[in-house]
Amino acid sequence: MTHPDGPLSGRTALVTGASRGIGLAIARRLIMEGVSVCVTARRAEALADAVAELGERAIGVAGAADDPAHREEVFARMTSEFGRLDILVNNAGINPVYGPLAGLDLDAARKVFEVNVIGTLAWTQQAVRAGLGEQASGGAIVNLSSVAGDVPSPGIGWYGVSKAAVSHLTRTLSVELAPRIRVNAVAPAVVKTRFAEAIYEGREDEVAAAYPAGRLGTPDDVADAVAYLCGDGAGWITGQVLTLDGGLLNAGGTA
Ligand SMILES: NC(=O)c1ccc[n+]([C@@H]2O[C@H](COP(=O)([O-])OP(=O)(O)OC[C@H]3O[C@@H](n4cnc5c(N)ncnc54)[C@H](OP(=O)(O)O)[C@@H]3O)[C@@H](O)[C@H]2O)c1
Structure with missing residues (x-):
């Protein structure tokens, strides 16, 4: 499945x-x-x-996104195996708590911020130090935000607060890291993964009815948008948070 002659041939991504x-x-x-x-x-x-599925141009480093030693190991491996860094996709994110903010466990709240917000900042800092965007083609960062960061979403309020922070971090970093690195985010509504299963399992048609597009998102819907934002065709796009929601928010829905 590898395509060494693709439009981004020679570039590397984390x-x-x-x-x-x-x-x-x-x-x-x-x-x-x-x-x-x-x-x-x-x-x-x-x-x-x-x-193994991704093939010969993929490497993996196991560890938790909020572990500084793991982050060091990742950049060391990327330097030795690839020798350059062009793209960072801050995708790791968690949502271990459900319920109203008034009763939220504060240790859980700190953990969500540690992974979703501090983690995104820390990976970015280390990527910049590791030479992200030093090549003539420049660098690209895409962060995973969420529509829950745009409108209050019942039960997942703190997760939404963390994703609102990711969106604002994206805008702020886009100014600070320009022109060497473009920084954008995508903000999906419900995408069919294990992460969101509890929202739609057993009632997908009912949940999808709120979406003008008539269906929930797929991982490939998000991947297509991220690949676009990483590519040269998006060379004049930075600091944007691209909503990927099948029209949900305009129809008055929430994640
Ligand atoms: N699915 C949605 O509806 C949706 C909507 C909006 C935004 N998002 C965002 O999209 C991103 C990906 O979500 P997803 O739906 O693809 O989730 P997923 O299917 O549950 O996959 C999560 C991936 O991240 C890894 N992971 C989880 N916690 C991690 C951590 N602390 N450190 C390192 N890796 C970790 C998981 O592997 P391990 O468990 O082995 O670590 C797994 O590979 C998240 O930032 C999420 O907030 C998702």
Whole structure:
């Protein structure tokens, strides 16, 4: 499935949280564009399966996105195996809590921020230090936000707060890192992955009825948009948060 002559041939990418779901689809898509990709996830076995599926231009480093030692190891491996860094996709994100903010466990709240917000900033800082965008083609960062960061979403309010922070981090970094690195985000509504299963399992038609597009999102819907934002065709796009929601928000829906 590798395409060494794709439009992004010779470039390299780091995709965090990519043993399944949206991250794996993004890695698959970037490899089709000619990119060599490093993927991460906490569980080594599932990550090894993903790397085997992705093929010879993929490497994997297992670890948690909020672990500084893991981040160091990832950039060391990328430097030794690829020798350059062009694209960072901050995809790893968690949502372990459900319920109203008034009763939210504060340790859980801190953990969500540690992975979703501090993690996104930390990967970015280390990628810049590791030489992201030093090539003539420049660098691209795409962060995974969510429509839950745009409109209050029942039960997942704190996750939404963290994703609102990711969106604003994206805009702020786009100014600070210009012109060497473009920084954008995608903000999906419900995408059919394990992460969102509880929202639609057993009632997909009912949930999809709120979407003008008539269906929920797929990991490939997100991967296509991310690949576009990483590519040269998006060369004048930075600081944007691209909503991917099948029309949900305009129809008055929430994630
Ligand atoms: N699915 C949706 O409806 C939706 C909508 C909007 C935004 N998003 C965002 O899209 C991103 C990906 O979500 P998804 O739906 O693809 O989730 P998913 O199917 O559950 O996949 C998550 C991936 O990330 C890894 N991961 C989870 N926590 C991690 C951590 N702390 N450190 C490193 N890797 C970690 C998982 O592997 P391990 O468990 O082995 O670590 C797995 O590979 C997230 O940022 C999420 O907030 C999702």
